[in-house]
Amino acid sequence: MKPMLPSLTFEIPEGDEWRYEVKYDGFRALLTWDQEIRLVSRNGKSLLEIFPEIKSFLLENEEKIKPFLPLSLDGELVYLENPYKANFGNIQVRGRMRSDIRIAEKAKQAPCYLLIFDVLVLNNKNVMSESYLKRKDLLISFFKKIGLPTTPDEKSNALLQMIPPYKSFSDIWDKVTLFDGEGVVAKHIQNQWEEGKRTNTWVKFKNWKYVSCFVTAYEKSNGYFYVGVYNQKEIVPIGQFLFGIKPDEKQALFQTIKDNKVNEEQQFIYVEPAICVEIKYLEIYEEQMREPHFDRFRFDLTPQDCTYERFVGQQKNLPSDVEISHPEKPLWEHPPVQKMDYIHYLRDISPYFLPFLENRLLTVIRYPHGIFGEAFYQKNCPDYAPEYVETKLDDGINYIVCNNLKTLLWLGNQISFEFHIPFQTVKSKGPSEIVFDLDPPSREYFHLAIKAALLIKEVLDHLHLISFVKTSGSKGLQVYIPLPENRYSFDDTRLFTAFIAEYLVSKEPADFTIERMKKNRGNRLYVDYVQHSEGKTIIAPYSPRGKAEATVATPLYWEEVNDQLKIEDFQIPNILKRIEKQGDPFRTFFQSKEVQNFDDVLAFLKQKK
Incomplete structure (x- = not known):
């Protein structure tokens, strides 16, 4: 089955007869489930082999979904970055993977989500000819009955989620631009799902970014114009464009390039930087603009105005009411x-x-x-x-x-x-998590923090407690135990932190201490169980630190806590690259709060007391 397709628009339709959905950048996917599960791309290729986590999740929830089979759902397979944005680069990397081992690693560390926006068949009933509103109501009801999210949530363990409709374009557009999403789709309330058809009752409106640049060359074989910007005195190529320019504008630009060429070869005509244009595009991918469209000539600019620094700044779509002073500081x-x-x-x-x-x-x-x-x-x-x-x-x-x-x-x-x-929110009556701050006397003794963290992990695993670990960004490590909200007091958690501290000191008295006086600690790591109390604070995950190396308090996978671990490896310039490559180690932090079983541990400690 070929999917129905939206038309691109540069003017969003508004009115009571339209509804709006967030557009996510991923792989279009049709999910069918009758005797077996099939997930097929827009081009008819199976996606389950590359994204096995989707099939695993569906099978885990088979009993809940079974009453609605056979079914056919239309959606987008994405790497969800936030509720309004999917990461195009990450899904592309997954799509090119062929190693079963690497695919399995990625599926576990950074799973993708199947976001459903339409229903075609439900409980063996074909509903494609029903109106958009009727189909959406069926879809919402289906997701509620099976207990899966009706709005995208990148922190959820549920890999099947729904894309909801909005009545107000401005409300959803504000969120999409703020979170740097791809765009919005508008659907007419009477829209029907028609196989393989591109229609004006379903249109896409994209969150374009704009760059001021200059023309550098013309490609004879396909009519593309190449553009660049200046980085100091060096020209940095940023891509090429063809679409969006009117025929008369295109002819005038070509003639100008031809009349002012500095070099011509079999494939290209080259020109010195002189003609400034504004290009709109979605994002930079592999150092090139994605979906570039000509917007207008910039006769008010010189090539020297078209800088790489300005180009980078324009990519981020920062909120207009947040002023950034002295950006070059x-x-x-x-x-x-x-x-x-x-x-x-x-x-x-x-x-x-x-x-x-x-x-x-x-x-x-x-x-x-x-x-x-x-x-x-x-x-x-x-x-x-x-x-x-x-x-x-x-x-x-x-x-x-x-x-x-x-x-x-x-x-x-x-x-x-x-x-x-x-350690608690403004809505919490007690701690929202337990945190052990493992603070060695200096970075030279960081190995003690590693040793302490691994000893704590052994105990927590034995007690069946879910734990997370991060660098402090300074000289130590911090171990987190998420807790359900409003269930425990700081007196409760003090019993546990004291128990762990005493365990560490009794096991390795030469390495660990609970001595509050610095002068009496020597070179031992101080296990500060007193710090975990109301009013005390700790550095937040992903917060930068005021250290010379621009280090960040970075969430880790437990397998990274070993003798090769170094605080200074986690710096501002590489944290996002790390997440894109390895995923977010704290991705399931908030979900684990609801399943954390601390009651039995606390009951044992109170009885012991």
């Missing part, structure tokens, strides 16, 4: 990180970072002069903070609560490097 020297680099890091890491800041009273450490000057702690929200910055008054302090991307970027512009959070 150096913040770190080795590796070199300028202020705009840092803002881009916060923008890109936000889907992984913000969930840990949400509803937490925030303490930041600000570095007005970057790593090169003095720093200071900030708890109180300053009077000049913009309206979108949420706050919470607690014990006489008006704390910032970083619940949105704009606040995070604003804090980045304030050159806040370190984000310290308490």
